[in-house]
Every structure is written in C-alpha cells, then in structure tokens.
Amino acid sequence: MTEWQRVCELDALVPDRGAAALIGGHQVALFRLSDSGEVHAVDHLDPFSHANVMARGLVGSRKGTPTVASPMHKQSFDLLTGQCLDDPEVSLQVWPTRVSDGWVEVQVEARSGAA
Amino acid sequence: MTQKKKLAVVGAGMVAHRLVEAMVERGADEAWDIEVFGDETRPPYDRVALTSFFSDRDPEDLLLGDGELWKRPGVRLYRGSIVSSIDREAKQIRARNTTFDYDRLVLATGSYATVPPVEGSDLPGCFVYRTVDDVAELRAWVLDREAVLGRKVKGAVVGGGLLGLEAAGALTALGADTTVIEFADWLMPLQVDQAGGGALRRIIEQLGVTVRTSTATSKLRAGRDGKVTRMQFADGDKIPADVVVFATGVRPRDELAREAGLELGERGGVIADEACTTSDDSIFAIGEVAHIAGRVWGLVGPGYSMAEVVADRLLGGDATFEGADLSTKLKLLGVDVASFGDAFAATNGSLEVVYADPTAGVYKKLVMSDDAQTLLGGMLVGDASAYTNLRPMVGRALGSDPTAWLLPEGMEPPSGSSLPDDANVCSCNNVTAGTIRGAVTDHQCTDIAAVKQCTKAGTSCGSCVSLVKKLMETQMAEEGLEVSTALCEHFSVTRAQLFDIVWVSEISTFSELIDKHGTGRGCDICRPVVASILGSLGKGHVLEGENATLQDTNDHVMANLQKDGTYSVVPRIPGGEVTPAGLIVIGQVAADFGLYTKITGGQRIDLFGARIEQLPEIWKRLVDAGFESGHAYGKSLRTVKSCVGQSWCRYGVQDSTTLAIDLELRYRGLRSPHKLKLAVSGCARECAEARGKDVGIIATDKGWNLYVGGNGGFTPRHAQLFAEDLSTEELVQAIDRFLMYYVRTADRLQRTAPWLESIEGGIDAVRAVVFDDSLGIAADLDAAMAAHVNTYEDEWAATLADEKKLLRFASFVNAPETPDPDLVYVEERGQRRPADDEERAVLIAGATIPVRDAEVTV
Ligand SMILES: Cc1cc2nc3c(=O)[nH]c(=O)nc-3n(C[C@H](O)[C@H](O)[C@H](O)COP(=O)(O)OP(=O)(O)OC[C@H]3O[C@@H](n4cnc5c(N)ncnc54)[C@H](O)[C@@H]3O)c2cc1C
Ligand code: SF4
Numbered sequence: 001m002t003e004w005q006r007v008c009e010l011d012a013l014v015p016d017r018g019a020a021a022l023i024g025g026h027q028v029a030l031f032r033l034s035d036s037g038e039v040h041a042v043d044h045l046d047p048f049s050h051a052n053v054m055a056r057g058l059v060g061s062r063k064g065t066p067t068v069a070s071p072m073h074k075q076s077f078d079l080l081t082g083q084c085l086d087d088p089e090v091s092l093q094v095w096p097t098r099v100s101d102g103w104v105e106v107q108v109e110a111r112s113g114a115a
Numbered sequence: 116m117t118q119k120k121k122l123a124v125v126g127a128g129m130v131a132h133r134l135v136e137a138m139v140e141r142g143a144d145e146a147w148d149i150e151v152f153g154d155e156t157r158p159p160y161d162r163v164a165l166t167s168f169f170s171d172r173d174p175e176d177l178l179l180g181d182g183e184l185w186k187r188p189g190v191r192l193y194r195g196s197i198v199s200s201i202d203r204e205a206k207q208i209r210a211r212n213t214t215f216d217y218d219r220l221v222l223a224t225g226s227y228a229t230v231p232p233v234e235g236s237d238l239p240g241c242f243v244y245r246t247v248d249d250v251a252e253l254r255a256w257v258l259d260r261e262a263v264l265g266r267k268v269k270g271a272v273v274g275g276g277l278l279g280l281e282a283a284g285a286l287t288a289l290g291a292d293t294t295v296i297e298f299a300d301w302l303m304p305l306q307v308d309q310a311g312g313g314a315l316r317r318i319i320e321q322l323g324v325t326v327r328t329s330t331a332t333s334k335l336r337a338g339r340d341g342k343v344t345r346m347q348f349a350d351g352d353k354i355p356a357d358v359v360v361f362a363t364g365v366r367p368r369d370e371l372a373r374e375a376g377l378e379l380g381e382r383g384g385v386i387a388d389e390a391c392t393t394s395d396d397s398i399f400a401i402g403e404v405a406h407i408a409g410r411v412w413g414l415v416g417p418g419y420s421m422a423e424v425v426a427d428r429l430l431g432g433d434a435t436f437e438g439a440d441l442s443t444k445l446k447l448l449g450v451d452v453a454s455f456g457d458a459f460a461a462t463n464g465s466l467e468v469v470y471a472d473p474t475a476g477v478y479k480k481l482v483m484s485d486d487a488q489t490l491l492g493g494m495l496v497g498d499a500s501a502y503t504n505l506r507p508m509v510g511r512a513l514g515s516d517p518t519a520w521l522l523p524e525g526m527e528p529p530s531g532s533s534l535p536d537d538a539n540v541c542s543c544n545n546v547t548a549g550t551i552r553g554a555v556t557d558h559q560c561t562d563i564a565a566v567k568q569c570t571k572a573g574t575s576c577g578s579c580v581s582l583v584k585k586l587m588e589t590q591m592a593e594e595g596l597e598v599s600t601a602l603c604e605h606f607s608v609t610r611a612q613l614f615d616i617v618w619v620s621e622i623s624t625f626s627e628l629i630d631k632h633g634t635g636r637g638c639d640i641c642r643p644v645v646a647s648i649l650g651s652l653g654k655g656h657v658l659e660g661e662n663a664t665l666q667d668t669n670d671h672v673m674a675n676l677q678k679d680g681t682y683s684v685v686p687r688i689p690g691g692e693v694t695p696a697g698l699i700v701i702g703q704v705a706a707d708f709g710l711y712t713k714i715t716g717g718q719r720i721d722l723f724g725a726r727i728e729q730l731p732e733i734w735k736r737l738v739d740a741g742f743e744s745g746h747a748y749g750k751s752l753r754t755v756k757s758c759v760g761q762s763w764c765r766y767g768v769q770d771s772t773t774l775a776i777d778l779e780l781r782y783r784g785l786r787s788p789h790k791l792k793l794a795v796s797g798c799a800r801e802c803a804e805a806r807g808k809d810v811g812i813i814a815t816d817k818g819w820n821l822y823v824g825g826n827g828g829f830t831p832r833h834a835q836l837f838a839e840d841l842s843t844e845e846l847v848q849a850i851d852r853f854l855m856y857y858v859r860t861a862d863r864l865q866r867t868a869p870w871l872e873s874i875e876g877g878i879d880a881v882r883a884v885v886f887d888d889s890l891g892i893a894a895d896l897d898a899a900m901a902a903h904v905n906t907y908e909d910e911w912a913a914t915l916a917d918e919k920k921l922l923r924f925a926s927f928v929n930a931p932e933t934p935d936p937d938l939v940y941v942e943e944r945g946q947r948r949p950a951d952d953e954e955r956a957v958l959i960a961g962a963t964i965p966v967r968d969a970e971v972t973v
Contacts (some may be wrong), residue, residue: 022929053668057668060637
C-alpha cells in the first residue's frame, strides 16, 4: 500500500538546488531540475559519511543523466535511480514524486516501509 | 580463514614507511599483520627535508603520507617505542616492557650521527643533525643564546660535507655568524673534486659563511655558565663558538643486530644478500642500516628500492637489490650542487670536459669515455639545471658536442623520445623512461598528476618532474592523444580561457555561459569554477539569483561543512588582532549555541557544530557586534597572519600588524582558483611564517621583502623571493597585480606554487608582468583589483538583510526549524564533539559511556 504525501509548494524549491524534507520520520532530499521541471526525491542520508547532507550537494549531469554529488566527499549519484556512479555497490533510495495543484507530493509506503 | 602472519618492523623512518606503503599498495596487509616500532615520538617523516624545519615550519608538515596508512586495520605504529632486544629462537622482540612475536622481522633502524672524539663534545650547546628533535633543540638554543647574550650568536659546524653545509645554512638562517670546519682540503670531498670544492667555497663565503679547510678540531671549552663558548683547533688557533653542530658522518644503528648475533660488515651495517635477507632468513635489513652488495647506502633512494624488494619477497616474489644510483642533487645555502655517475673520473682513460666561470660562481665537469662519446658522470656546482637531463644519459652517447651541455645557453635537453626506455629518470623511486611512457600507453594517464600517482616518479625530491612531463607529453603526441586541458565534460576550455571569455563578454550567468560555450547541465567541478570567476569579476553576490545554484554547500551557506553535517563559523579577525570585547562576544555566542571552539592556524577562532538553521541567528549576533564573514568557506582570501611586530616586539623593524590588517581588508572576499593565504613578519626572525604562504612579506630595515608561491598542507612549499626592499605603496601594487594575474590565469584548484611553475618563464616571467608590465596588462590588473576593493560587501550582512536568501537556511523545507534528529554528541575536555559510531550505538541505546582517552599510538 502506498500513498501520496504533500511536502511543500513547488515554489519553495529553488531550481537546481536541493532541499531536505522530513517525511514520516525519514529524511528525504528533494531536487527540482530547471530544464526538465521534474522533482526527484532521494535519501538525505549520505551513505558514505552517514551524515544527513545529500540535499546540500550540487546538481549536475553526467553523460546526460541528472546527478547530485555528495557535499562531503563528492561521490556522484544518479538522481533517477539513486545509483552511485562512483561505486556500483552503493545507492540511495528513491521515491516517486509528482506535482499537483502547485504542491510537491512524494509517494510513501502507507505502513512503516520507508526505513 | 588462514591465520595472518606477523611482520615486525624495527625503526619507523623513511624506509620503514615506504615498506608499509608498498605492502598496503600490493594488498599484502591481507596476509600480514604489520607492527612498526619507532623510538622517535613522531610518525615517519621526511628526514631529507629536515632543514626546512628552520623556516619555522610545523614539524607536522614533514610527515610522510597522509597518516591514513597507520589507521588501516592490520597496520599498527608504536611511536616512542625502542626495541631493546631480539630473541631469534623464540622469534620475539622486546619493546614497551613486553614482548611481541614475529614471523618475519625487518630491521630499518637507519643510522646514528657520529660525534668525533673531541674533548668537550658533550657540552651544552653541542648538537648533531639527524632528527626533528635535534633541529628543534638547536633552533631553540640559538634563539635563546641570542637573547641572553644580546648579540649575534657564533656558530661552528664541524664537517664540510652535505650535512655540514645544510647545518651551516640553517645556522645562518637563524642569524648566527657561522664557520664551517672541514678536515679535508676542500668542501664536500665525497661529491666534488678540488676545483668544484673551490667554486663552492667562493660562493659560500660570499653568503657570509666562514670556511676553514684542512683543519682538525681538538677541543671545546665551556664558559662560566658551563655552556660551550670556544673551539680550539689542532694547530692551536681558537674561535668563539656559542653553538656547535657535528656533521662528521653517520654510522649504521646495528647494535640490536650485533647483540642478536647477526653477521655485520667490517665497518658496521647488517650484512644482507640481494633479497635483503640477513644471516637469519627470518630477518631482513633495509635502508641505511643494511650492508648489501659490499657497502652501506647512505641515501634514501636505494633504501626505498630495498623496501620494495622486501615487500615483493613477502608476497612470494623474487625481486633483488643489486646496488643503486648514488647521484645527488642538492640545494645547499641556495647553491646548486650535483654529482652523478663516475664524477671523479675513476674509469681508465676517461676524459674530463670542464666549464668554469669563477665570477658567476659556476663549475661544471662532465666525465666522458676515452672516445669522448659516452657520458660516464659529472659534477655541477653553482648551476645544476642540466642535472635532470644529464643523469639519465649516464652510460650513453651524448650525441652532440658534449660541451654544449655545459654552457648556460646550450643546455638543449634530449628530446623526450630520444631517451631509451631503460634510462632511469627518477632515481629516488627508480622509475625508467619506459615506465613513464607505459603510464601513458597502458594506464591511460594523461596528466602529470596521474603519471606521478601511477609511477611514483617525481614524488620524492621532485627534481625530475620537468623531464617526466616532457616524456609524458611526447608520448601522448605519439599516441595521437591531445594533451587535454578541458575543465570537465561540460567545458572543453581551461579555467583561464573561461575566465577570459567571461572577462571580455557580457556574460554574467552560468546558464548563458554553458549555452554558448559548453554542454549539459554542468557538474560539481564547473559550477563552482564559474561561480568563482563571476565572483572575481564582481558579477554579483555569491548568493544572488542563479549564482546560488553554482556554489558548493560551504559557499552556499557561508560556513564550513563538518563530518556530521553541521557547520563551523569563522568571523574575520584581520591580522589576528582582536579586542577583549570582541573575544567576549565570540565566547558568549559560542556558549549560547554550545559551539566547540578552537583557535585556527590563521590566527582566528573557529566555532564548530552550528546547525544550518542556526547560522543566521549566530551571524546576526556576530554582525551586530561588528564582525564580518571570514570567508573560511571560500576559495578566496583566508587570512593575513602577522606577528606583533615593531609596536611591541623588541626585534621588530616595521609595523607588521598594521600592514597585515590593511592587506586583509583590501583583499577580503577576493574569489580565487584556490584558497589564498598571506602573512607579514616584522623582522627576519619570521614569526608569522610568511614564507609558508602564497604571499609572504618580511620586514627589512629599508622596507619590505616580498615572497610568493608558498603553502603548507599536503605538498608544502616555500615561497620564493619576488622583490626586495619595497615601500608600502610599491608592495601593495605588486601584490595587487600578482594576485589578479593569478586569479585570471591559474587553473581550477591550482595554488600559487604550481601556477608559478606552469607559467612559461616561471617566476621571472611573472615578475616581468608585475614590475615591467611585459604583457601590457598592468593597468587592467590594477583596475580589476580597484573594482574588487570598491565593490566589496560583507556577504553575511547582505544575507541577513534579505528575507529570501534566509530561506535556504531551513533545516527541512516542511519543518524549517527542526534540528536534524540524528545528531549525537559526547563531551571531551569540557566541550562537545560528534560521537563516533561506537559511542553513537551506545548513546542511542540510552546508556552512558565514558569518553575514551586519545590513544597513544596513531
Ligand atoms: C639533514 C639530512 C639531509 C639529508 N639529505 C638527503 C638527500 O638530499 N638525499 C638523500 O638521498 N638522503 C638524504 N639524507 C639521508 C636520508 O635521510 C636517509 O638515507 C634516510 O632517512 C634513511 O632511511 P632509514 O629509514 O634507513 O633511516 P631513518 O630515516 O634514520 O629511520 C630509522 C628510524 O629508526 C629508529 N630506530 C633506530 N633504532 C631503533 C630501535 N632499536 N627501536 C626503535 N626504533 C629505532 C630511529 O629513531 C629512526 O627514526 C639526509 C639526511 C639528513 C639527516
Ligand atoms: S618576526 Fe615579528 S615577532 Fe618575530 S621577532 Fe621579528 S618582529 Fe618580533
């Protein structure tokens, strides 16, 4: 069972810059991309440094795929899949997102799930 | 799982370090537990660079590697731990009042500095020159004696070889009147011949050092205070001496081996075969203590080769050590001296080609085979620039007229492709031309950093780097590879070219720039570079509009990210001068927000543990009290460090603090390719460590001496003299132009030292740009700096005044003031720090645990 949870207004997200959100006790990093207009949601926890910082990483692209780089030690992650591009064994969890009525919504498991 | 075997290493010097590094690189730490015992209190450091300690550098800067090596599981360093005996039967060594087992043992105990049997050689004020502790004590002694005696200290160095001249240089730099005493008929008798020694003597005397050759020291006398004061020679002559350094030679530290009954060489050294195995097959000897192939090897290069041999053997390989190149190139007291191959023309029938220019203080000699075709060796005094190119040619035909190599203008180096594959290019690390070419062809290295990392060439003394670069570029050209200077996958130009594009165009945003001159969305490399360029050219506040998306988190929130995701805050304290009231404000803010405080090396105060949502509140308090951003987060001017100077110090000759404050206020906020550090010292004692800075200023009786291109950190560099005795006005203009020229032309993350090297013509060319306007851009540079000074505003004050900018400091977009719930701290020495994983586990589980004491071993 999943449900869509409202997080913030789209305008609260600065294009190409991340923002952290607390969603059901889970720390999520949201990114609104300027060219596609899409919003992506991944773990805010950096799997390498174990600090909650992913939303503060720089957005970019590698061979056309949108990426975010950990601000701690600069590993890049694919924003679409969460896959770390510098270490095949590491990835971030990703959540489906949508924009409705000018609000950003993230799809979460209705029961516990996210952790 | 197979049981890991135990390797014990006695001695934690340079060669032991290389051994452990080589083992780890080859993954041997999976099969071996490595324990290293060193009786010095420091982890292994660069003994070769010991003299640089006198330029007031932190001994930490001398440490080899980055320290990570000693934190690896299975690798353990015991510092301050002397090994007192070896029990070969039980395979145990004794140290730290207990015993340690080993399967294999490596002796890497190096050498002692010897002291000749001269009466009084143990008086207070007599030193040797071998360890950091030796030089630290020597330095303290000289400065102390000078203060007590109220005059220049008289120094005497016994021994006019390599070490003696290094020591003489150090004493001179400390302001002592120095005499070098050499028993032989000329200086450096082991490296150069009589004529070379004569040239060396003339240059050294010009530097104010007195030289006595053919002289034996017979006695040292103490004054009434019991400290050394006079030196007497065998011929009855006497000189005053307040400090004496013995640099008469070294002896292998083979006492452990002797007691354990291992076979020793006649004049010391542990005898080992070409596998570095001693007379006990479980024990190896490497480095200066090893006696292999008929001799001991007193240089670090051969020691490193032995370390590699042992690493290979421990992994079942069959590498051998069969002797090494004993060529040396040194800079002693600023004088180049090099000797290589058969420098003394010992080969039958060899011919010598000599070039000497006594007025210029240059002596050069090549030793050629009897047909004048093949280079056998040579020595260079006063100008050793040909060394890098000549040394790999030993044993090979020089081709053209050999004299051409000696003339200053004729030093046409062999073109990169003519050097045979087996020619040894880097003698410290034993790397051949073929290996460097292989790095390009087989390992896809396309820049000098990659080649250095892949082959280790050029990573020790560095004298071969220019040749390595040439070989790499020639090979790349042969492979049809372009020497890529692209910034990243989004911009195909260099940072300097991008700078020019922005400078001459009207472009003021990243999106415009990438549309017109790049591809894609950018990345964590090009975005901050563009932000920095826009910042340098005064095209907007770092947090304005689109600029905001280009900045690393540090620049974005104007604070420094720490390991737990909180930030540190550093208010500017220009020149390190702060009022008591200012200190109280900082202290109060720290107390109110529970911040950990620490004094930085740049003479200011760092406040740690500020959460992102607290930054505006903290800064509001600081800005209200008159503080502004210290830009500790930016690739920009950090600090202008200063000593207290003339206003208080009894030695000061200029007002260093006022100049430092003026300079810091002038260049604050200047965005640059890398961080910039400056310092000003009020006299030649150099208490502000200015020569370790990008721009260093040292006061003289007549004005200011300007040094450029120094830095600390990973590859510490000394600043070089750029101009002397400038007035304050001339000084400021010179720094303006130097900095702007650097900001405009350097590569991303290139500090001033490598930048100076990368400029064609080096420091001389930059000097010409700054003082002679050789490129006709001086007016532009002045205008750019004036624009910077006029448009400076405090980023934090500007941010606090802008509601919109404050939004980015929300911890969560949907809970802007909720602290990160995962932060956990423990208390240590009365302040807090982030909990480590173990402590976290316990704290989150609810129990309390004692905070661990810092471990004694690394
Ligand atoms: C001022 C100076 C300048 C130099 N310049 C150059 C140069 O330009 N080029 C060059 O090639 N070489 C130079 N050298 C020589 C170079 O430093 C040595 O060749 C090199 O350090 C040898 O390395 P090692 O590991 O064998 O010995 P070391 O680096 O001396 O290390 C041996 C270590 O073992 C420790 N030790 C000894 N016995 C015990 C024990 N029983 N228990 C525990 N620990 C023990 C010692 O305290 C020491 O720390 C210079 C040396 C000096 C002092
Ligand atoms: S450098 Fe500065 S503090 Fe040090 S002695 Fe000279 S004037 Fe005094």
